[in-house]
Amino acid sequence: xxxxDARSTLGVPSLSARxxxxxxxxxxxxxxxxVFLVPMAYLLRLSxxxxxxxxxxxxxxxxxxxxxxxxxxxxxxxxxxxxLLFGVLVTALAVVVSVLYAYAAWRAAGGWRALLLGGxxxxxxxxIVVKLFAVVLVFSPxxxxxxxxxxxxVIASPLLLIDNLxxxxxxxxxxxxxxxxxxxxxxxxxxxDRQVEAALDLGADRPRVFREVVLPHARPGIAVAGIISFTWxxxxxxxxxxxxxxxxxxxxxxxxxxLLTDFDWPAxxxxxVVTVAVVLTTLVVGLRRFASGGELLG
Amino acid sequence: MSCLAERRLRxxxxxxxxxxxxxxxxxxxxxxxxxxxxASSVVTFPPTALSTRWIGELFRSPxxxxxxxxxxxxxxxxxxxSMVVGTTAALALQGYDGRFRTVVVGLAVLPLLVPxxxxxxxxxxxxxxxxxxxxxxxxxxAHSLWATPLTFSVMQSAFxxxxWRLHEAALDLGASRVKAFRTVVVxxxxAGLAVAALVGFIVSLQEFVMALFxxxxxxxxxxxxxxxxxxxxxxxxxSVVSTILLAAVVLLVVSAGALVxxxxxxxxx
Numbered sequence: 001x002x003x004x005d006a007r008s009t010l011g012v013p014s015l016s017a018r019x020x021x022x023x024x025x026x027x028x029x030x031x032x033x034x035v036f037l038v039p040m041a042y043l044l045r046l047s048x049x050x051x052x053x054x055x056x057x058x059x060x061x062x063x064x065x066x067x068x069x070x071x072x073x074x075x076x077x078x079x080x081x082x083x084l085l086f087g088v089l090v091t092a093l094a095v096v097v098s099v100l101y102a103y104a105a106w107r108a109a110g111g112w113r114a115l116l117l118g119g120x121x122x123x124x125x126x127x128i129v130v131k132l133f134a135v136v137l138v139f140s141p142x143x144x145x146x147x148x149x150x151x152x153x154v155i156a157s158p159l160l161l162i163d164n165l166x167x168x169x170x171x172x173x174x175x176x177x178x179x180x181x182x183x184x185x186x187x188x189x190x191x192x193d194r195q196v197e198a199a200l201d202l203g204a205d206r207p208r209v210f211r212e213v214v215l216p217h218a219r220p221g222i223a224v225a226g227i228i229s230f231t232w233x234x235x236x237x238x239x240x241x242x243x244x245x246x247x248x249x250x251x252x253x254x255x256x257x258x259l260l261t262d263f264d265w266p267a268x269x270x271x272x273v274v275t276v277a278v279v280l281t282t283l284v285v286g287l288r289r290f291a292s293g294g295e296l297l298g
Numbered sequence: 299m300s301c302l303a304e305r306r307l308r309x310x311x312x313x314x315x316x317x318x319x320x321x322x323x324x325x326x327x328x329x330x331x332x333x334x335x336x337a338s339s340v341v342t343f344p345p346t347a348l349s350t351r352w353i354g355e356l357f358r359s360p361x362x363x364x365x366x367x368x369x370x371x372x373x374x375x376x377x378x379x380s381m382v383v384g385t386t387a388a389l390a391l392q393g394y395d396g397r398f399r400t401v402v403v404g405l406a407v408l409p410l411l412v413p414x415x416x417x418x419x420x421x422x423x424x425x426x427x428x429x430x431x432x433x434x435x436x437x438x439x440a441h442s443l444w445a446t447p448l449t450f451s452v453m454q455s456a457f458x459x460x461x462w463r464l465h466e467a468a469l470d471l472g473a474s475r476v477k478a479f480r481t482v483v484v485x486x487x488x489a490g491l492a493v494a495a496l497v498g499f500i501v502s503l504q505e506f507v508m509a510l511f512x513x514x515x516x517x518x519x520x521x522x523x524x525x526x527x528x529x530x531x532x533x534x535x536x537s538v539v540s541t542i543l544l545a546a547v548v549l550l551v552v553s554a555g556a557l558v559x560x561x562x563x564x565x566x567x
Contacts, residue, residue, distance in 0.1 A: 235413015
């Protein structure tokens with residue numbers, strides 16, 4: 001097995017070292033080609049087949065049926081509009097919460113820091129389904145939060161926090177915020193304390209240090225948090241399905257419906273391709289604006 | 299004076315907000331756990347009577363036992379695949395920098411930038427050409443797509459920390475490459491390898507959206523089974539499996555934290 005090989009310790013990679021590198025990269029190349037790139041290409045091909053009422057799609061056909069469906073159905077436009085709005089809304093909220101939380105964890109001492117980080121890691125590694133279940137228990141009209149607020153006399157009647165846009169957004173935040181927190185924290189943990197001390201010594205107060213030292217340093221982390229939140233919210237499926245109402249429909253929900261219920265694969269593939277294109281375009285444009293791409297990938 | 303008071307107020311406000319966020323993040327999970335130990339057959343909070351009735355129920359249910367087994371099989375498979383792929387790729391990048399590194403890392407990370415539903419749907423249509431849909435293999439491969447970037451990144455930093463002169467010394471002393479790697483590199487990297495394996499395992503254990511599309515009646519994992527029953531009603535058994543999953547994750551995270559320190563673990567994954 002190629003695992004038993006180690007890198008050459010020579011300064012310039014020799015020919016055999018180069019072959020070793022290629023051999024070591026083979027498993028990754030095989031996995032990501034065979035299970036990701038080729039299937040994605042297949043999806044693209046599928047989006048150009050003809051629709052038929054007799055089955056999933058017409059084998060070997062070449063047609064723009066799927067894209068025509070996307071372009072000509074007003075409902076699909078609405079769904080794309082909502083999905084983008086949902087993505088932007090969740091991303092904005094998630095980034096604010098993540099920066100605040102990561103900053104608090106970074107500033108906290110020993111035990112408190114471990115507690116805050118532990119909470120984020122626990123939530124990160126908790127399956128989405130359990131988190132959604134928890135959101136239902138806490139935020140529903142007869143749930144823990146409403147019960148507590150009614151009993152304390154803060155509110156007269158329960159707040160409607162599930163089965164609507166609020167529910168979908170809250171649930172999606174539970175999915176993306178832990179990733180955002182850790183992405184920002186990872187960058188903050190490389191910030192030199194002395195830099196902050198110097199700013200404080202020079203007379204800046206904490207909010208000013210936060211704005212002028214911490215935030216600029218955290219930029220790459222904030223970018224990663226934004227990318228993760230946006231990508232996953234545009235592709236949101238379980239959160240809006242379980243905690244939204246019928247009108248919180250995302251393109252992901254539409255894709256699964258077209259594929260599994262309507263058995264209309266060309267349309268499903270076309271919606272999926274357009275969704276991926278939207279995500280990737282937004283990321284590329286966003287990255288150009290925000291930070292250099294190389295920094296983020298490294 | 300008023301400036302000082304204002305500063306103090308601001309500090310307490312900040313603490314209150316962070317405490318509230320922490321509460322919102324963690325308390326719901328605690329509430330789920332507490333409902334698992336309630337005797338009543340509807341999910342209620344606060345629990346009315348303490349009981350382990352539903353835990354017993356769970357272990358008498360063939361469907362849930364089956365899904366627990368499926369989750370273990372898929373997570374083990376994913377750990378194996380993502381460890382081999384992630385470790386070899388991290389090893390390959392040792393000593394490389396610049397464009398080459400960026401391209402490889404980009405390729406590894408790419409699947410994380412495509413929504414899970416899209417990957418799930420794509421693999422469902424693709425695998426069904428080969429009759430692979432609803433198989434363990436489909437689930438393991440799909441999960442490896444997401445677990446590998448993480449094992450890869452953990453192993454990269456583990457290799458970067460390793461002092462390669464030790465390896466060189468072993469070679470100079472006449473050890474073969476295989477022997478040098480096994481006896482010098484692997485023991486030094488034990489913590490890194492364990493953390494990478496844990497991360498791979500957890501990613502698979504908790505992944506749900508791809509599994510929803512790729513699993514069938516015989517291969518449903520715990521999150522998929524929980525989702526199915528959650529869509530019908532609030533079943534106390536969902537509280538119980540949620541508690542089991544949470545306990546498993548806490549156990550795994552604590553052991554990973556003990557191996558490398560929570561700080562580094564949080565920063566790296």
